Amino acid sequence: MIDYSKYLTTPAIPEASSMIETFRAIGYSIEAAVADIIDNSISAGAKNVWVNFEWLGEATWLSVRDDGNGMNNDELIQAMRPGSKNPLDDRGAKDLGRFGLGLKTASFSQCRRLSVIGKRENYSSVFWTWDLDFVNQTGNWNLIQFLPEGNFQQLINDSRSGTIVIWNVIDRLVKDLNKEDEKALDKFLQIMTQVKKHLAMVFHKFIENGRIKIHFQDRQLEQWNPFMPTELATQGFPEEPLYNGKVFIKGYVLPHKSKIPEEKFREAEGPRGWNEQQGFYIYRNERLLLAGDWLGMFRKEEHYKLARIEINLPNHLDSEWQIDIKKSVARPPLKIRDQLRAYAGKVRAQAVEVYRHKGKNVKPYPGQKFVPLWVDHKRGAKWFYKVNRDHPLLEIIKQQAAEKPEKAIESLLKLIEETIPVKSIYIREAEEPEAQGKPFEGADQELIRKTMNQMFDNLTSQGKTSEQAKAIILNIDPFNQFPHFAEVIN
Numbered sequence: 001m002i003d004y005s006k007y008l009t010t011p012a013i014p015e016a017s018s019m020i021e022t023f024r025a026i027g028y029s030i031e032a033a034v035a036d037i038i039d040n041s042i043s044a045g046a047k048n049v050w051v052n053f054e055w056l057g058e059a060t061w062l063s064v065r066d067d068g069n070g071m072n073n074d075e076l077i078q079a080m081r082p083g084s085k086n087p088l089d090d091r092g093a094k095d096l097g098r099f100g101l102g103l104k105t106a107s108f109s110q111c112r113r114l115s116v117i118g119k120r121e122n123y124s125s126v127f128w129t130w131d132l133d134f135v136n137q138t139g140n141w142n143l144i145q146f147l148p149e150g151n152f153q154q155l156i157n158d159s160r161s162g163t164i165v166i167w168n169v170i171d172r173l174v175k176d177l178n179k180e181d182e183k184a185l186d187k188f189l190q191i192m193t194q195v196k197k198h199l200a201m202v203f204h205k206f207i208e209n210g211r212i213k214i215h216f217q218d219r220q221l222e223q224w225n226p227f228m229p230t231e232l233a234t235q236g237f238p239e240e241p242l243y244n245g246k247v248f249i250k251g252y253v254l255p256h257k258s259k260i261p262e263e264k265f266r267e268a269e270g271p272r273g274w275n276e277q278q279g280f281y282i283y284r285n286e287r288l289l290l291a292g293d294w295l296g297m298f299r300k301e302e303h304y305k306l307a308r309i310e311i312n313l314p315n316h317l318d319s320e321w322q323i324d325i326k327k328s329v330a331r332p333p334l335k336i337r338d339q340l341r342a343y344a345g346k347v348r349a350q351a352v353e354v355y356r357h358k359g360k361n362v363k364p365y366p367g368q369k370f371v372p373l374w375v376d377h378k379r380g381a382k383w384f385y386k387v388n389r390d391h392p393l394l395e396i397i398k399q400q401a402a403e404k405p406e407k408a409i410e411s412l413l414k415l416i417e418e419t420i421p422v423k424s425i426y427i428r429e430a431e432e433p434e435a436q437g438k439p440f441e442g443a444d445q446e447l448i449r450k451t452m453n454q455m456f457d458n459l460t461s462q463g464k465t466s467e468q469a470k471a472i473i474l475n476i477d478p479f480n481q482f483p484h485f486a487e488v489i490n
Helices: 016-023 030-043 073-080 102-108 132-138 152-157 182-202 204-208 262-268 334-356 392-403 405-419 422-431 446-461 466-473 483-487
Strands: 048-054 061-066 113-119 126-131 162-168 213-216 240-242 247-253 279-284 287-293 307-313 374-379 382-387
Touching: 016 102, 016 132, 030 048, 030 061, 030 102, 030 162, 030 182, 048 182, 061 152, 073 102, 073 113, 073 126, 102 113, 102 126, 102 162, 113 152, 126 132, 152 162, 182 204, 182 213, 182 287, 204 287, 240 334, 247 334, 307 334, 392 405, 446 466, 446 483
Parallel strands: 048 213, 279 307
Antiparallel strands: 048 061, 061 162, 113 126, 113 162, 240 247, 247 307, 279 287, 374 382
């Protein structure tokens, strides 16, 4: 232990204007910033949260109001202080905060003027404001007792308790925009729609279990559950404990598009679309931190888009999972990465089967053996696809051939055309592009040589010259891939 009394000390207080501008660069998106404000409302015991805004061009404001415990003057000043909590301190099991920075950094990332009104039960309402321009002018860490225009104080006074967070001068979003600019308004409303979708996803468990109601522009928000647990075609995997029972993981394979109505399929794609929503979903205390990420273990690919995996962890593992200030980054400890990868591998394998077979039950019925028409197989290191010679339909076509050869040939061609395993080929191509075999690669090519000779004889008997016949043959698939045979045709 160092004896600090032996050493000379000097204060090194951060320069206010520089530090507060640095807070703005942490990298919040607006949807993550609003969600961080709502975390405080939930931690304060709120049952209702209202997210409202008014489009006024560059004067646009946004507010988050709740009916939680509220704050008195001393508590509000403490909450407005950057770093109001030590991340090493013990927290309540349901506390969603960690650094004591969320309110400030989330707000500063979007606006230059943050006002907060608080009212604890049996107290009068109080308010304080961080104005970044004022801090830049004075160089001091001083709040100002400023309240923006509007009925905010009346709203809080009409409540038993609660808090209102107000963003003004939202320069990262509406700087220099004109209120009359229709295109700017449309773009702003699109961003607000993304915020609404994000909140419906991040807090879906709180909404589902009735812990909170979120009102967006005074309309109650419906939850968006990424796992579609109520759909009959959703395939759930057994929940497994990890990390000595502290962490739980559960996988889902969502229904194929053919198994649910088009409206539900569009809804299930989530805020970022089907491909981007695949992967792990990490929750801490039921609050979604990370949505749709393979954590560096796999790539996002079309044929895995139905795979989504839920991970639940408690807040005392924040440091081990490297949860960041924005609550949008998580990195699992090395000791369980192999377990996560193995579990995800099973879910992904089933997701590929559902995607490949369009949601059909690919498992055999009791007492029956599943008979595929196409079979994938390897010759050497390359993959190929062949028609299953033992398929019952081929026996029927053989019977047709004895009676009506032309009809049998047409039936066979139609069968091949309609059942080409496009999805399987696509998946193989995406996963192992170098392992896709070419026609007759690694196989006996005598059939190709004989057929080319036969075609050459037919063409020359029809009056074509030798060179003309060879040119015709080399423009026919798959003979174009075997020019060396054409060179030795007699």
